[in-house]
Structures are given as structure tokens and as C-alpha cells.
Amino acid sequence: MDEGVKKMVMIGIVVVGFPLAGIIFWTTRGSNRNQEIPADEMQLVKCNNPACGASYEVSMREYSTFQREHLNPLASSAAAMTCTKCGKPSVYKAFKCAKCEKVSLYGSVPNDFGDRCPECKFSQMEADRKAAQEARGQ
Numbered sequence: 142m143d144e145g146v147k148k149m150v151m152i153g154i155v156v157v158g159f160p161l162a163g164i165i166f167w168t169t170r171g172s173n174r175n176q177e178i179p180a181d182e183m184q185l186v187k188c189n190n191p192a193c194g195a196s197y198e199v200s201m202r203e204y205s206t207f208q209r210e211h212l213n214p215l216a217s218s219a220a221a222m223t224c225t226k227c228g229k230p231s232v233y234k235a236f237k238c239a240k241c242e243k244v245s246l247y248g249s250v251p252n253d254f255g256d257r258c259p260e261c262k263f264s265q266m267e268a269d270r271k272a273a274q275e276a277r278g279q
Contacts, residue, residue, distance in 0.1 A: 178202050187235035187246055193227035196244040239265045
């Protein structure tokens with residue numbers, strides 16, 4: 142095979158092969174995700190509407206399905222669910238601080254651990270990582 146034909150075959154693989162692999166990946170990923178989530182697993186959520194501020198739990202399956210159905214790859218955050226208390230589309234994933242027990246929006250402290258408490262500055266993820274590093278002797 143001469144060099145021109147080899148080059149055309151390689152270009153064909155790149156132009157057709159990689160996009161095809163991407164399409165296969167995107168269409169088959171997560172098709173059984175809700176079956177992997179236990180039926181009783183819950184996700185804490187909080188309303189970001191200042192007039193409401195309600196926090197409550199929703200089924201992790203429900204939360205996951207909603208996020209998958211409302212996925213916007215151009216958005217910098219998850220889609221807002223409708224609040225069961227005030228009816229506004231302002232509900233996001235939340236966490237309860239392990240130290241001060243305040244409920245906050247996940248990722249409320251920019252460029253930090255997702256569970257960094259905006260009040261007391263504690264992060265369980267950070268504490269767990271430090272403990273794991275110390276256990277390994279680093």
C-alpha cells in the first residue's frame with residue numbers, strides 16, 4: 142500500500158471511527174442507571190428561592206431521572222427541580238454539614254469540595270481524604 146492510500150485510511154478512521162465510537166458511547170451509557178440505584182436511597186435537596194428555603198429528601202431515582210431528562214451540556218449547573226413547597230423551579234442537590242448540621246446547596250463554596258459548609262467551613266470529603274492519606278502514612 143502506498144503512502145497516499147495509508148494516509149487516506151488513517152484519515153477515514155479518525156473522521157468516521159472516533160465520532161462513531163462517541164455516538165455508541167453516548168447512546169448506550171446509563172441506560173440501566175435507575176436499576177442500579179436502590180429504591181430507598183434518598184437525595185437531600187434545598188430550594189434556592191430566598192422566600193422559601195425549604196429542604197427535603199427526594200428519591201435518588203427520581204432525582205437522577207430528572208437530571209438525565211433535563212440535561213443541558215451547556216449549563217454550568219444541574220437543572221432545577223420544582224419545589225414542592227413554593228412551586229418555583231429552584232430546587233437543587235444539597236447536603237447536611239456533618240459538623241454544624243446546616244443544610245446547604247451542594248457546591249455552594251466555589252472552587253472547593255462540593256460539601257464545604259459555607260457556615261463553619263467543614264468538609265467531610267476533605268476530612269476523609271486527609272484520614273486516608275494519614276492511614277497510608279503520607
